[in-house]
Amino acid sequence: MMRCPEFRYFAPDTVEEVVKILAEEGPRASLLGGGTDLVPNMKRRQQTPAVLVATRRVKELHNVENDATSARLGSGITLARIAASPTLRPWSALVRAAAQVATPHIRNTGTLGGNLCVDTRCNYYDQSYEWRKAIDFCMKKDGGVCWVAPGSPRCWAVSSTDCAPALIALDAQVELVSKGQTRIVPVAQLYNDDGIEYLARRPDELIASVRLGDPTGWRSTYWKLRRREAFDFPVLSVAAAVKLEGDRVVEARVVFGAVASRPVVADVSALIGNRLDDASIERVADSASKLAKPLDNTDFTLGWRKRVAKAYVSGALKELRGDDLETLGLLARRQSMLRVLS
Ligand SMILES: Cc1cc2nc3c(=O)[nH]c(=O)nc-3n(C[C@H](O)[C@H](O)[C@H](O)COP(=O)(O)OP(=O)(O)OC[C@H]3O[C@@H](n4cnc5c(N)ncnc54)[C@H](O)[C@@H]3O)c2cc1C
Numbered sequence: 001m002m003r004c005p006e007f008r009y010f011a012p013d014t015v016e017e018v019v020k021i022l023a024e025e026g027p028r029a030s031l032l033g034g035g036t037d038l039v040p041n042m043k044r045r046q047q048t049p050a051v052l053v054a055t056r057r058v059k060e061l062h063n064v065e066n067d068a069t070s071a072r073l074g075s076g077i078t079l080a081r082i083a084a085s086p087t088l089r090p091w092s093a094l095v096r097a098a099a100q101v102a103t104p105h106i107r108n109t110g111t112l113g114g115n116l117c118v119d120t121r122c123n124y125y126d127q128s129y130e131w132r133k134a135i136d137f138c139m140k141k142d143g144g145v146c147w148v149a150p151g152s153p154r155c156w157a158v159s160s161t162d163c164a165p166a167l168i169a170l171d172a173q174v175e176l177v178s179k180g181q182t183r184i185v186p187v188a189q190l191y192n193d194d195g196i197e198y199l200a201r202r203p204d205e206l207i208a209s210v211r212l213g214d215p216t217g218w219r220s221t222y223w224k225l226r227r228r229e230a231f232d233f234p235v236l237s238v239a240a241a242v243k244l245e246g247d248r249v250v251e252a253r254v255v256f257g258a259v260a261s262r263p264v265v266a267d268v269s270a271l272i273g274n275r276l277d278d279a280s281i282e283r284v285a286d287s288a289s290k291l292a293k294p295l296d297n298t299d300f301t302l303g304w305r306k307r308v309a310k311a312y313v314s315g316a317l318k319e320l321r322g323d324d325l326e327t328l329g330l331l332a333r334r335q336s337m338l339r340v341l342s
């Protein structure tokens with residue numbers, strides 16, 4: 001049986017107490033949401049915090065406040081709650097992303113804050129301690145070399161959060177609270193393009209909430225590629241959001257997940273002012289998918305994942321213009337179970 005290394009455990013009742021402990025303990029402390037990512041990582045010695053600060057007893061982190069034009073989601077709410085919430089359906093990309101994380105058990109425990117900070121992934125890193133020791137570890141933890149790109153000075157582990165690309169497509173913000181300070185930043189600014197230092201959040205900061213803006217006129221969706229539909233992390237995802245006036249696009253965002261160490265925002269400005277017709281969708285899908293440059297450190301062959309990137313952008317935009325999912329072919333049929341959520 002794999003056991004966690006020793007740690008000190010705090011379970012405070014208020015945000016003030018949480019950030020006080022984070023300020024005192026510094027980088028040796030980690031926040032603990034549902035623990036569905038951190039605890040297995042601790043057992044494999046990928047992450048070895050000396051102090052855990054649990055957020056589950058902090059009531060205000062479990063609040064959801066929303067009306068037709070905005071939402072404020074406490075970072076401690078579970079993914080299952082987001083997936084099941086009728087009032088969050090106008091922010092469809094987020095609901096769909098949350099509904100596709102892992103398994104029902106994990107969604108019942110895993111939190112929104114934990115999902116945004118989930119560790120980056122790589123075939124050479126997501127292994128037992130003994131496996132990693134047998135290859136003399138790697139740069140991300142305990143070693144000196146990157147086995148994916150041995151000459152590289154940086155780690156290329158892959159951002160694998162489902163909710164972050166969806167929230168970036170929705171132009172959401174996070175509320176970061178530390179002792180005596182609160183800052184509100186776009187979700188896109190939470191991430192660095194680095195597999196080790198993948199978060200721009202400071203160690204003394206708690207993600208307290210996620211803010212969503214007015215969804216009026218917007219349509220959004222989230223498409224996810226993974227080997228086992230009922231279980232796996234994304235190996236490619238596309239979050240897309242468009243705002244329509246009549247049949248013309250006035251704003252649009254497309255964000256890739258799981259193709260780099262952070263979510264990647266595509267330039268889809270060519271859609272603005274146009275109808276979502278086949279020609280403009282294919283043009284944008286072609287240029288956007290060039291940004292998806294997955295490395296050979298997760299599941300499936302990278303050449304195939306690149307091809308799927310284009311198909312997913314195209315399929316997601318066609319879904320947003322109103323095409324029936326069944327008509328969008330095999331890739332879309334995999335998403336069809338999600339129609340119950342829309
Ligand atoms: C079998 C399996 C399959 C999985 N599949 C997926 C998947 O498909 N998609 C996916 O996205 N994830 C997946 N996960 C990862 C994980 O379960 C989810 O991302 C989950 O939402 C993490 O939330 P948590 O509350 O359990 O995070 P935790 O494990 O508690 O924490 C994760 C990280 O977030 C930090 N953290 C937690 N709360 C906060 C906060 N409020 N502010 C700042 N930092 C915080 C922690 O310190 C830690 O670094 C999977 C995990 C397993 C075991």
Ligand code: SF4
Nearest residue numbers: 122138146147155156
């Ligand atoms: S990308 Fe390289 S350094 Fe990063 S986890 Fe993989 S092998 Fe390790």
